[in-house]
Amino acid sequence: MSTQDIKxxxxxxxxxxxxxxxxxxxxxxxxxxxxxxxSFPESKALYERMYKxxxxxxxxxxxxxxxxxxxxxxTPDSLxxxxxxxxxxxxxxxxxxxxxxEYLTTSGINVIKCRIPDRWAAAKAGLGKFGRNTFxxxxxxxxxxxxxxxxxDKELEYDAISTNTFLSECNDNCQKCVRSCPTKALSxxxxxxxxxxxxxxxxxAKDILDESTRSQMGQWLYGCDICQDVCPLNRxxxxxxxxxxxxxxxxxxxxxxxxxxxxxxxYINIIYPRFGxxxxxxxxxxxxxxxxxxxxxxxxxxxxxxxxxxNHTDLRLMKIAESGCNKLNI
Numbered sequence: 354m355s356t357q358d359i360k361x362x363x364x365x366x367x368x369x370x371x372x373x374x375x376x377x378x379x380x381x382x383x384x385x386x387x388x389x390x391x392s393f394p395e396s397k398a399l400y401e402r403m404y405k406x407x408x409x410x411x412x413x414x415x416x417x418x419x420x421x422x423x424x425x426x427x428t429p430d431s432l433x434x435x436x437x438x439x440x441x442x443x444x445x446x447x448x449x450x451x452x453x454x455e456y457l458t459t460s461g462i463n464v465i466k467c468r469i470p471d472r473w474a475a476a477k478a479g480l481g482k483f484g485r486n487t488f489x490x491x492x493x494x495x496x497x498x499x500x501x502x503x504x505x506d507k508e509l510e511y512d513a514i515s516t517n518t519f520l521s522e523c524n525d526n527c528q529k530c531v532r533s534c535p536t537k538a539l540s541x542x543x544x545x546x547x548x549x550x551x552x553x554x555x556x557x558a559k560d561i562l563d564e565s566t567r568s569q570m571g572q573w574l575y576g577c578d579i580c581q582d583v584c585p586l587n588r589x590x591x592x593x594x595x596x597x598x599x600x601x602x603x604x605x606x607x608x609x610x611x612x613x614x615x616x617x618x619x620y621i622n623i624i625y626p627r628f629g630x631x632x633x634x635x636x637x638x639x640x641x642x643x644x645x646x647x648x649x650x651x652x653x654x655x656x657x658x659x660x661x662x663x664n665h666t667d668l669r670l671m672k673i674a675e676s677g678c679n680k681l682n683i
Contacts, residue, residue, distance in 0.1 A: 356510035372478035396548030422494030437576020495590035530580035551577035556630035648677035
């Protein structure tokens, strides 16, 4: 099987681009982590766990990088500003990844199970460049792309490694993403405090967040699109011409009131397989996010649900509800 066969298969499965580079140590990524720890010491533990992604295993020979745009998918009005666009077509996009990996393995290429910095791999593979909001931008889809990588033990024909990894168009005269971030996670030149990012907090928070942070997070239930949506380089990239496959059957479960009434069985079997970052024990966090979203909306239709949670057995959820009742004077 040739390198061209691999790239052709990627395009056949819906990827918009595929590039292959030799296995490398991501020195710039290590420098990125060093700088973030110095700039955001309160998030040191988050960044320290990521040093293991810098160097692929010794058995690794090649890195296959594919990008898939999701700018064509339409976000339903009920979920706009609530669920990040990246996550809604995730099942559909994940199938492309699973099918491509099966193709590689059945063709005799061993896929090494390890993590690497996907965005840096895409930049090095020439499939996009970093913007100030720390996302990778492609010419076709802007930053509305999924990046999939496979580390394999076979030497292949390689594309040139890019040394120009940052967008020249993204300059100090703009900074719209920096100014628009409600939690002030973005700052400086392509710098982000991961511990303040709304998306990160929406699915990785381990405990109740302080009231100020909860207020800043708005109605985002899972993920966030703000820094991407305000970026001038993303203008006209969202075509939203296609419905997301199988989403209609999921919408009912994502209503805020239904999340508050959700049981563990439904979470494990319906929500977790599609939105897995919060973990199998993440139902409390989804309920926490739903309560916060209700409170920040100020919509009186949610008042009964908020009041009901003032007597909840989970003290974290009870505290959020009580704070909401005080804030909304209900």
